[in-house]
Amino acid sequence: MASFDSALEHVLVHYRWVFVCFFLLPISLFYEVWLYTRNWIVFQLNSAPRQHDKKVRNVQRQVKQWQDSGRRTKMCTARPGWQTMSFRQPKYKKTMFNVNVNLVDIINVDEEKRTVLVEPLVNMGQLSATLTPLGWTIPVLPEIDDLTVGGMVMGTGIESSSHKYGLFQHICKSYELVLADGSVVTCSKDNNSELFYSIPWSYGSLGFLTAVEIQIIPATKYVKLEYKPVRSLDEAVSVFKEETLKTTQNQFVEGLMFNKEEGVIMTGNMTELHEANKVNEIGMWYKPWFFEHVRSFLKKGKSTEYIPLRDYYHRHTRSIFWEIQDIIPFGNNPIFRFLLGWMMPPKVSLLKLTQTKAIKKLYENNHIIQDMLVPISSMAESIQMFHDAVQVYPLWLCPFKLNNDPGLVHSSNNGDEIYVDIGVYGVPKVPNFHPVNTTRRIEEYVRKVKGFQMLYADTYATREEFEEMFDFSLYKQMRNKLNATEAFPDMYDKVNKHVRE
Ligand SMILES: Cc1cc2nc3c(=O)[nH]c(=O)nc-3n(C[C@H](O)[C@H](O)[C@H](O)COP(=O)(O)OP(=O)(O)OC[C@H]3O[C@@H](n4cnc5c(N)ncnc54)[C@H](O)[C@@H]3O)c2cc1C
Numbered sequence: 321m322a323s324f325d326s327a328l329e330h331v332l333v334h335y336r337w338v339f340v341c342f343f344l345l346p347i348s349l350f351y352e353v354w355l356y357t358r359n360w361i362v363f364q365l366n367s368a369p370r371q372h373d374k375k376v377r378n379v380q381r382q383v384k385q386w387q388d389s390g391r392r393t394k395m396c397t398a399r400p401g402w403q404t405m406s407f408r409q410p411k412y413k414k415t416m417f418n419v420n421v422n423l424v425d426i427i428n429v430d431e432e433k434r435t436v437l438v439e440p441l442v443n444m445g446q447l448s449a450t451l452t453p454l455g456w457t458i459p460v461l462p463e464i465d466d467l468t469v470g471g472m473v474m475g476t477g478i479e480s481s482s483h484k485y486g487l488f489q490h491i492c493k494s495y496e497l498v499l500a501d502g503s504v505v506t507c508s509k510d511n512n513s514e515l516f517y518s519i520p521w522s523y524g525s526l527g528f529l530t531a532v533e534i535q536i537i538p539a540t541k542y543v544k545l546e547y548k549p550v551r552s553l554d555e556a557v558s559v560f561k562e563e564t565l566k567t568t569q570n571q572f573v574e575g576l577m578f579n580k581e582e583g584v585i586m587t588g589n590m591t592e593l594h595e596a597n598k599v600n601e602i603g604m605w606y607k608p609w610f611f612e613h614v615r616s617f618l619k620k621g622k623s624t625e626y627i628p629l630r631d632y633y634h635r636h637t638r639s640i641f642w643e644i645q646d647i648i649p650f651g652n653n654p655i656f657r658f659l660l661g662w663m664m665p666p667k668v669s670l671l672k673l674t675q676t677k678a679i680k681k682l683y684e685n686n687h688i689i690q691d692m693l694v695p696i697s698s699m700a701e702s703i704q705m706f707h708d709a710v711q712v713y714p715l716w717l718c719p720f721k722l723n724n725d726p727g728l729v730h731s732s733n734n735g736d737e738i739y740v741d742i743g744v745y746g747v748p749k750v751p752n753f754h755p756v757n758t759t760r761r762i763e764e765y766v767r768k769v770k771g772f773q774m775l776y777a778d779t780y781a782t783r784e785e786f787e788e789m790f791d792f793s794l795y796k797q798m799r800n801k802l803n804a805t806e807a808f809p810d811m812y813d814k815v816n817k818h819v820r821e
Pocket residue numbers: 352355356359360362363368425426427429445446449450451453454465466
């Protein structure tokens with residue numbers, strides 16, 4: 321029996337693709353169709369706006385229930401951990417009072433005010449599918465379809481347009497929340513501004529989000545994307561900086577480094593028109609994975625393409641950035657793409673749900689997933705630091721603008737400051753990789769340069785170290801003022817490695 325178990329474990333770890341291709345892909349497809357149909361019916365019945373108040377009252381009712389039951393444990397949302405886009409499962413959900421915040425609808429598009437009002441479980445795929453046919457889009461649309469508005473506000477969201485518009489929180493106009501006392505409040509820059517500024521990055525530790533008003537901008541048919549290969553770290557950094565500063569010329573800026581000296585910097589702009597023979601529908605199922613397509617420009621040289629807007633937004637969805645290559649190694653083979661590519665990608669949530677202990681261990685010891693946000697002045701040094709620490713490529717580079725608003729995350733000077741998100745997702749190539757020690761060394765470096773760590777992945781910082789990274793002054797004040805300290809765990813207690821498995 322033991323040998324059968326270990327044989328099964330071996331197959332599940334080394335041939336994860338068998339399970340994924342024959343089981344998870346078809347299930348993912350059914351799941352997607354079910355979600356899509358359900359949302360379509362909701363839209364057809366136009367029930368979302370009518371139902372919103374009722375759904376908020378239901379959240380209030382649950383908070384009252386928690387109060388009446390003697391507030392024995394703290395509260396969190398009831399969204400199962402496997403459904404989330406974070407690396408780990410939250411352990412705290414097993415012991416805390418779970419509140420259902422099942423608000424999944426787009427409530428209203430206000431073309432005059434240029435805003436869209438959405439509930440927190442609306443995801444990015446749903447938003448872009450709804451807004452682009454109407455001629456609108458949100459200025460910062462994080463790539464992976466399943467990321468939710470709630471997660472983007474309470475955590476953070478970034479995209480290749482962030483050098484112009486900031487992080488996801490910076491395109492949000494107002495939030496509606498249910499607080500620890502069961503009351504409903506709305507907040508914006510001008511109304512309840514202290515609450516408004518303390519919400520982003522607070523990980524649900526101030527209240528339950530029930531609606532978000534987000535800025536919209538006109539959408540066009542295509543993104544004109546220019547690929548610029550670079551041949552040294554110095555060149556990469558100087559081209560990247562130069563293009564980032566051209567906010568009026570470049571609506572999108574993104575870089576992929578394929579090794580320390582070679583990469584491709586991409587700059588894009590929305591456009592209605594296209595040149596003949598230069599349209600590339602990169603989202604089609606038979607197209608190569610986007611990062612491999614980008615790599616090909618190292619050989620082809622500088623080029624321009626016109627990419628349909630939604631294909632551009634979700635360019636990293638099909639290959640889950642480059643994580644899919646560890647799950648379906650032959651997934652970019654043309655035969656696989658033509659035959660089964662239309663079922664890709666497997667749903668991240670289902671991958672998470674079906675992850676075995678051995679796979680978890682493998683990822684724990686042999687994989688790094690981190691996004692570090694550092695001032696652009698430290699970009700070259702940071703890439704070198706990642707190279708020495710892990711040597712993981714491709715390396716994702718995404719610039720963003722950070723202003724000096726109050727709250728947990730803001731620039732260190734008085735004005736706007738440009739930062740860069742350096743994303744490492746993959747298997748470390750250095751011989752001395754140690755998940756805890758290496759990550760702690762990276763965290764220490766990020767604190768030193770006054771950067772921030774994205775918290776969907778593992779953080780090994782102690783509470784003191786964590787408090788050095790973020791500005792807790794307003795946050796703590798608000799936690800006390802709103803009696804959130806009794807009702808919700810604090811931010812550290814929702815993200816540190818001990819509360820995640
Ligand atoms: C609450 C709500 C309000 C809407 N309001 C309008 C409206 O005012 N006007 C209008 O014309 N249309 C509206 N729609 C419909 C929406 O535009 C359609 O879902 C969309 O047009 C489908 O586009 P597509 O075929 O290109 O998507 P696809 O290319 O088939 O979808 C690709 C991916 O996007 C995601 N996705 C797409 N659609 C949805 C969805 N509906 N829900 C969740 N995920 C999705 C999925 O992850 C899917 O894998 C609304 C839908 C909803 C749910």
